Amino acid sequence: MDQTGSKMKIAVDAMGGDYAPGVVVEGVAQALYDYPDCEFTLVGHTAKLGFYLYKYGIANHPNLKLHHAETAVEMSDPSAISLRSKKNSSITECARLMKDGSVEALVSPGHTGALVAATKVLNRTLPGIDRPALAASLPHRHGRFILIDAGANPDCKPGNLVQFALMGEIYARFMLKKERPAIGLLSVGGEDGKGSSLTKTVFKALSGMPVNFVGNVESNSAFEGACDVLIADGFSGNVMLKTSEGLARLSVNWLKSAIRKNALRLTGALLAKNAFVELKSMGDADEIGGAPLLGINGVCIIGHGSSSPKAVRNAIRTARDAIRFRMNERISQRLAECRASVTDLESMF
């Protein structure tokens, strides 16, 4: 239940991701069991969903509704397609349900660009927020940190990054349970004067704001735990996120082929197997499940395209928690509190 006692309403894009709709329906089945205080609207081509609803035994579940969407956005489609030739895609329908108040949150393991485009146009941003931003969670030596923007905005103005900092601060309070999270600015040198013209302007603005700003943070230091929230433009933030993914996969492949080279190594690896399992779980994206697109009117959680059922279920958990935490209300409050300290915000666009 949310704070008013009624069920929380969440739309789930059944057609999003590489293994849709099977894994999404399976994830929703888990969530129906785990979160009886939620009501789910599964959005997709209903004729294609039937088989899976029966397979996972949720065809007649009282907390499940269906909503038909004729098409689906493919991962290779351009972002604007959700607003143009695929106006009746499952992504667009999810955004529409949130726009008309049928649901409070949407979850999609789908196309990030299409979700950003659809929610920006249909749901609009919160007052005082110019661009929504993707908040990803990455591991560091002692825990996790939030990277914002992880890819929603390839081109940013300084004012966008200032807003990302405030949204990231609120999300860290919720996600990391830290009241005054340390906020760092992704840059190419740890010293104050270093960086691009964009980061130098943002550095000055953040220095004058009532946040726990710890200055420039290089990407290697972020993995050492230099900050709780790392502020970046969406281009370099996305490069950082995808470099982590790519390198993690490369290392695992290397290790596997190095170990398979002889029997002694293989025996050793079997004995140490739990250590590898533990290592894998530390960087486990499925455990987090989804990254919120912050700054949208409504809660929007984006899962990885290759999400597992567990990841879908955990993305739903994040959506539910964000509703309960009243995240958007807190972001708006924080913006109002800080507006006085960034008087020249308009000049930063």
Next chain:
Amino acid sequence: MDQTGSKMKIAVDAMGGDYAPGVVVEGVAQALYDYPDCEFTLVGHTAKLGFYLYKYGIANHPNLKLHHAETAVEMSDPSAISLRSKKNSSITECARLMKDGSVEALVSPGHTGALVAATKVLNRTLPGIDRPALAASLPHRHGRFILIDAGANPDCKPGNLVQFALMGEIYARFMLKKERPAIGLLSVGGEDGKGSSLTKTVFKALSGMPVNFVGNVESNSAFEGACDVLIADGFSGNVMLKTSEGLARLSVNWLKSAIRKNALRLTGALLAKNAFVELKSMGDADEIGGAPLLGINGVCIIGHGSSSPKAVRNAIRTARDAIRFRMNERISQRLAECRASVTDLESMF
């Protein structure tokens, strides 16, 4: 010997890096033995070098000269210091020796920003090159790729990236022995239309040039081997480089602590030890030794601040190979060849 039969002349910054001057002198001692066709000028505070020259038995080596530099740039110094308050630093003196023709190449495991600043002003860029760029080498699934610019220019115009592509192509011919290396553009989506306003302009320019341009490449795909040369602005390139470093260190630490948790795992890890050693060597930065700052009049190889003697020796090897390969001459030739295909290059600045 270079092609004229005289010894190749290389200046080495003895005061650069975290373990200077000891590891630098040790690296030069190895290089003196391995490369009798080179003559080295060790640049640093001569009074501080004496002990190490005797320790490594090279005090009276016929192929070694000393050149005094009163000060040294610290890693925490701002980049411009090499041209302002530390005009007689070892970095500045190296650049000066290359300017007056005393040496053909310089090697420094020092402050990247200070080296860029000193060489840009004292040595200037090659004709047709507006900004020098750092070319780092990173591992992918089947070999290595070149990332250019890895951090020399935090702010770039489209025209800079076009020039980086041509310099990267020549360096890949030399470093990867590929005549027509696949050139990718670092972006936030693999599809043609994706990216920032910067990358979209560069995409169009590269598409019209006589290079083997394979389009946008996301950072995760680069680790799968999507291209031989990855073109980036110096900000996101540096984020990519340092994310790789940070994540590699984090993974090793995780694995170590997971393995130490019990005796069974530890035994297993000991049996599989060679697999770990092999894994480590695949990503070994010491093996590469240094990244060239391309586009400078003269050869400039920058080593990692924490370079080992082996890394210093290998950076010297790279400098020697670049002289023998006549890298700058080839870059200038390639620029001339391609100038016709990028007629609107000026509009990209």
